[in-house]
Amino acid sequence: MVTRLNGFSGTGIDIDDTVKKLMMAARMPQDKLKQQKQSIEWQRDDYRTINSKIMAFRDLAFNMKLQSSYQSKKATSTDESSVSVTGTSVATPGNYSLQVDKLASAATATSGLLGATVKGADTKVSDIVGALTPAKTFASNTLLTIGGSKGTTSIEVKPTDTLGSLVSSINSKSSITGVNVSYDATIDKLFFTSTSTGKAGQVNLSAKNVAGNTADLLTDVLKISGGTPQAGTTISGTNNFAGSLQIDSSLKSTQTLRIKIGSTTADFTIDKDTTYDKLISDINKSAISTTEGAKAYLDSNNNLKFKDAGDNPVTATLSDQNDDTTKVNSKLTTPAPNLDVPTSTLIDRNLTTTKQLRVKVGSASVDISIDKTTTIANVIDAINSSAVGKLGVSAYLDSNHNIVFSNPTTDSITLTDEKDSAANVLPQFKMSSTTTPATFNQVKKEGTQAEVQFNGAIAKYDTNSFTINGINFTAKKTTSSAVDVNVIGDTDSIYNNIKNFIDKYNELIDTINTKVNEKKYRDYTPLTDSQRESMKDDQITAWEAKAKSGTLRGDMILNQALTNLRSSFSSPITGLPSGSAKSLSEIGISTSVTIGGAISGSYLDNGKIYIDDNKLKKAIAENPDQVMALFVSDDKLKESTAGDGVATRLNNLASSLIGKITARAGISNSVDTSYTLGKSTKELNKRIDDWTTKLDALQTRYYNQFTAMEKYITQMQAQSAQLTQQMGG
Structure with missing residues (x-):
């Protein structure tokens, strides 16, 4: 590092200022390079600005070379309150008629009065049953299956469930089922409705009869009438997915x-990934099992318990052996956790390959890919929204957190692992081959189709919006007679497309003309750093406005x-x-047009295009194809545009x-x-960097020289003072 001394000899020389002035002169070649670079960057930016406008115009030109831009049709109805219409490009001009005999509707199922003493979203299922006369019991969880056009889902309805929680549970799966439900406390009724209309609109409800309940979920609780019994089956897995949960995923150590x-005591290691199943397996392989004959398990409330060979309860003491604030035993002892299994629980976090589970019911099947990231919710939703689900079959987690299939059909359910590998995903579900007979009380509702007569021909549609002969119809209400519909070419729409195209063209050539004719102020070059320091902000802005002007003046590419x-x-x-028109001037589009004796356009407009509105509209109406x-x-000839x-x-x-x-200025x-200007910029950057190295060295040399001079003068001054003293001065 250079030690800089500034005028300590008393010469009065300001070294910093002197070096600064010397360096200002030395930097002039580098400043010119920086000015060249700035000019190139301004030119590059102006090119890119124009290029973005050309890109937008190109996209518009692409649309304008499509036939659909010239085939717009206007359709009108004599009774918009009953039938509204719009024309498409493929509609055939002419007169038509449409009679609406029936509107499409969604499937609905409406309950009777629920009849609880206290009405509202907080009304419990047990409150509804309690109001029945004669009294009936609803003490056991009962399966409610909701199906629609998209699929099926099942939920277990508990006596303690409220109408609010029931509505929420059903609507949370509407994306899978296509069924919504609402409850109105004022009239005390439930309203099930499909999200689709016509045959696609379905509301299928079924409730499995449960031993011990004398109240039927559909007819006695939800008060949905018209149910019919259907024999079916259920098949349950025995893998309690609570065991797949981590004991404490927040563990830091x-x-x-x-x-x-x-x-007998035994120690077990638990980290953030340890699951209940893993701990139970380790316990049952330890001395706790071999010496004491005790087995660990999760009871029906998902609490860790111990029993002997005779299934008698065994008392165990659990303690945390770590000297920290974390007490993992509190996760496993009283008060017990009573685990609520989220459906985000993984099927098997240890899978190293992707498995394929196939669920088949009759001729319908669904294949589900399962890897180490697949959750029980992924599997359930995939089944319920599949072709299997549309049969009314649904998968769900029961109150014991086992996967269960509810099957209100006469076909059996089979599960197979379709991947030929050592790993088998089926054991993760522990599905029994034994099916349990079940009776389902079912209510099935279907939407109605729209029925219309188009020019006397009968047609049916699943929605009230449909297309016939290129005409878009929306049926709003039934009609006693036909509504007349007229289709004609949409002259205004086609004219507006062409006018917008011409306007954008004129904007583009105005932009290009402005840039190629823009004045070049040669005395206004890009400012150097030292020049900027001596100017105010508004002065800099005014200067650069002129310095930037004319970057593309006379540009060959743009000309x-x-x-x-x-x-x-x-x-x-x-x-x-x-006999066809051969140029745009024949349909009123030219660089010069005469309208009512007035002339618009001349060579002074540099190619701007004008439109004779009446002439163009007449050509569109009479000769749209021309x-x-x-x-x-498009003649497809690359060598000619004729x-x-x-x-x-x-x-x-x-x-x-x-x-x-782009080749010149890039993007x-x-x-x-x-790109060309980029290469020039890169070369200038190299030359600027080289000059920076030279200037740094020069500045260091200047300071070294002035420092040496100051030291020498100081030495001379000291010697002079010493001689004067010796001579008695």
């Missing part, structure tokens, strides 16, 4: 749990683009049928121009070496 039964753009509009289109051909024709329509020409021209500008995420 490994804990040691000690269990003592009788005189050639203007010539090609004008030619695209003025050149006739070859290959069109005899108008379309002038824009969309047979191309104007939109086709401009789309191709814009794409080519975008490529040329926002281009690397410098991929």
Whole structure:
């Protein structure tokens, strides 16, 4: 590091200021390089701004070379309150009639009065049953299955459930079932409705009869009438998914749990990934089991318990052996956790391959991929929203957290692992091959289809919005007679498409003309750092406005683009049928038009296009195909544009121009070496960096020289003072 001394000799020389002025002169070559770089960057940015406008115009030109832009149809109805209509590009002009005999409707199932003493969302199922006369019992959880056009789901309804929780549970699965339910306390009724109309709209409700309940869930609790009994089956797994839960996923460190039964103790390691199943397995392999004959298990309330060979309760003492605030034994002892199993519980976190579980009922089946991230909810939802679910079959977790299949059909359910590997996912469900007969009280409702007569022909639709002969209809109410519908070409829409295209074209050439003719202020170069320091902000802004001007003045790429753009509009289109219009001027689109004796447009407008509105609208109304051909024709010849329509020409021209500008100026995420101006910038950056190294060295040399001078003068001054003293001065 250079030690800088500033005028300590008394010479009065300000070294810092002197070096600064010397360096200012030395930096002039580097400043010129920086100014060149800034000019290139401004030019690059102006290119990119124009390129973005050309890209937008290219996209518009692409749309304008599609026939649909010229085939808009206008459809009108003589009775909009009954039938509203819109025309599509494929609608055939003409007069039609539509009579609406029946509207499409959703499937619905409405309860009778629920009749609880206290009405509202907090009303319990037991309150409804308690109000029955004669009294009936509803003491056991009962399965309610809700099915629709999307699939099926099942929930266990408990006597303590409220109407609010029941509604919430059903609606939380509406994306799977296609069924919603609402409750109105004012009229004390439940309203089930399908999210779809017509045959697709279904509300299928079924409740499994449960021994011990004399009240039927559908008829006595939900008060849904019209149920019919259906024989079916259930099949249950024996894997309590509570065991797959982690004992404490928030653990920060490994804990040691000690269990003592009788005189035997055993220690077990528990970390954040240890599950109840893992702990139980470890306990039942330890001395607790081999010496004391005790077995650990989760009871029906999901509490960790111990029993002997005779299933008699065994008392155990649990303690945490770690000297910290975490007491893992509190997760396993009184008060017991009484685990609530989230359906986000993993099927098997130890799977190393992807398995494929197939569930088949009759001819319907669903294949489900299962890996170490698959949850029980993934499996249940996949089954319930599949072809199997649409049969009314549903999977769910029962109150013991075992997976259960409810099957109100006469077909059996089979589960198979379809992957030929050592790992088998079926043991994770522990499904029994034994099915349990069950009776389901079922209510099935279906939506109605819309029935219409189109020009006397009868048709049916699942919704009240449908399309016939390219006409979009929305039936709003039934009609006693036919509603007349008229379809004509939509002259205004086609005209607006063309006018918008011309307007955007004019905007584009205005932008390009402005840039290629923009004045260049050669005396206003990009400011250097030292120049900026001496100017105010408003002065800098005014200066740079002129310095940036004219970056693309006379640009060859853009000037050639203007010539090609004008030619695209003025050149006739070859290959069109005899008698057809061959140029846009024949339909009122040109660089100069005369309207009512007034002339619009001249060479001074630099290629701006004008429209004779009346002439264009007349051409659209009388010869729409000719108008379309002038824009969309494409002879597929790359070497010539003579047979191309104007939109086709401009789309191709814009794409080519975008490529040329991108090659010169790149895009926002281009690397410098991929475009011409970027390469120039990269080379300037290298030269600027080289100059920075030279200037740093020069500045150091200047300071070294001035420091040496100051030291020498100081030495001379000291010697002079010493001589003066010796001579008695």
